[in-house]
Amino acid sequence: MAKIGVIGAGSWGTALALLMHNNGHQVTIWSIIGAEVEMLRTKRQHETKLPGVLLPEAIEITGNLEEAMSGKDVLILAVPSPFTRSTACMMKEFLKANQKIVNVAKGIEENTLYTLSDVIEEELPCADVAVLSGPSHAEEVGKGLPTTCVVGAHTKETAEYLQNLFMSPVFRVYTSPDMLGIELGGALKNVIALAAGTADGLGYGDNTKAALITRGIAEIGRLGIQMGAKLETFCGLTGIGDLIVTCASVHSRNRKAGWLIGQGYTMQEAMDEVKMVVEGVYSAKAAMGLAQKYQVELPIISQVNQVLFEGKSAAEAVNELMLRDKKIEHSELPWG
Ligand SMILES: NC(=O)c1ccc[n+]([C@@H]2O[C@H](COP(=O)([O-])OP(=O)(O)OC[C@H]3O[C@@H](n4cnc5c(N)ncnc54)[C@H](O)[C@@H]3O)[C@@H](O)[C@H]2O)c1
Numbered sequence: 001m002a003k004i005g006v007i008g009a010g011s012w013g014t015a016l017a018l019l020m021h022n023n024g025h026q027v028t029i030w031s032i033i034g035a036e037v038e039m040l041r042t043k044r045q046h047e048t049k050l051p052g053v054l055l056p057e058a059i060e061i062t063g064n065l066e067e068a069m070s071g072k073d074v075l076i077l078a079v080p081s082p083f084t085r086s087t088a089c090m091m092k093e094f095l096k097a098n099q100k101i102v103n104v105a106k107g108i109e110e111n112t113l114y115t116l117s118d119v120i121e122e123e124l125p126c127a128d129v130a131v132l133s134g135p136s137h138a139e140e141v142g143k144g145l146p147t148t149c150v151v152g153a154h155t156k157e158t159a160e161y162l163q164n165l166f167m168s169p170v171f172r173v174y175t176s177p178d179m180l181g182i183e184l185g186g187a188l189k190n191v192i193a194l195a196a197g198t199a200d201g202l203g204y205g206d207n208t209k210a211a212l213i214t215r216g217i218a219e220i221g222r223l224g225i226q227m228g229a230k231l232e233t234f235c236g237l238t239g240i241g242d243l244i245v246t247c248a249s250v251h252s253r254n255r256k257a258g259w260l261i262g263q264g265y266t267m268q269e270a271m272d273e274v275k276m277v278v279e280g281v282y283s284a285k286a287a288m289g290l291a292q293k294y295q296v297e298l299p300i301i302s303q304v305n306q307v308l309f310e311g312k313s314a315a316e317a318v319n320e321l322m323l324r325d326k327k328i329e330h331s332e333l334p335w336g
């Protein structure tokens, strides 16, 4: 039995708190929002973000960060990426040398272009930081539906220790040394999911969706490999796996925001309607920064940026993608 602090009480933090409790661990969940702490304590569920998923009394709920971190073996960092740095900064005061941090958010910091583990390590230089990612909607994990994820860590020992903590008959966990690939796959699939949702909102079909998923992973992989990540990761759960679920699932916030944009909503109107974090909106700009830095072409992600931030019509963006210069599908494949 381990002592776990879950830092962030949105849908993912709440679902993971329940998973860890069901795995026999002692769990405390923290939120910066007083009203959220009160709701979780009194209703034993997150009524707006994960309704119907009940949190047993044994899960402690607190608004006090020191209490959430004190004596814990593992801290699961589950705040949306725009708050990763500020939260890691607040954690500095209470973090102990032996505590592991598992980041479960998916994003890239816009102004530094850092992965979230880089952000956490900059704020907490002594921390042993790992990541958990994969095709895993909170709504389904909360219901105990079979789900698979990957833990990436700096050492095999940390990865296997965390694999054992998270693993359950309904939550299968693999390990990987490719933290960079895991983090890029998790962050960038959200941008492609915005495009896939937009195509749905425009009334396009399954052919369009399959094209966006397949050419989307080609883009993500091209950038990731240039940055030093491994091709295999983009073929796995945290690459194509997470991209498929996010582009297809009724639970996806990114796909829903895209759908609304395809229906004519502005980016802000779509984000307001979704009410939960739409990470792809933040990662879209960061991806363009990385594309420029690493000299990689990202046609779909570039069009998503133009629709989100430059007022381009979604239909025109799809049209431009279709009318790009003629290409070989895999430029590295010889003709024989
Ligand atoms: N929801 C999912 O199914 C899911 C699955 C895998 C990964 N993720 C990732 O997990 C992260 C969190 O997503 P979510 O769906 O739980 O988000 P959410 O929108 O449901 O919850 C956000 C939560 O963050 C906390 N928060 C809000 N403002 C804060 C601040 N200023 N400082 C610190 N904490 C603050 C609050 O507890 C709030 O409820 C995202 O990066 C997301 O991509 C989500």
Ligand SMILES: O=P(O)(O)OC[C@H](O)CO
Pocket (backbone or CB within 6 Å): 106, 134, 135, 136, 137, 190, 193, 242, 245, 246, 251, 252, 253, 254, 255, 277, 278, 279
């Ligand atoms: O609902 P989304 O679009 O934020 O995606 C959630 C998870 O990242 C899916 O694995």
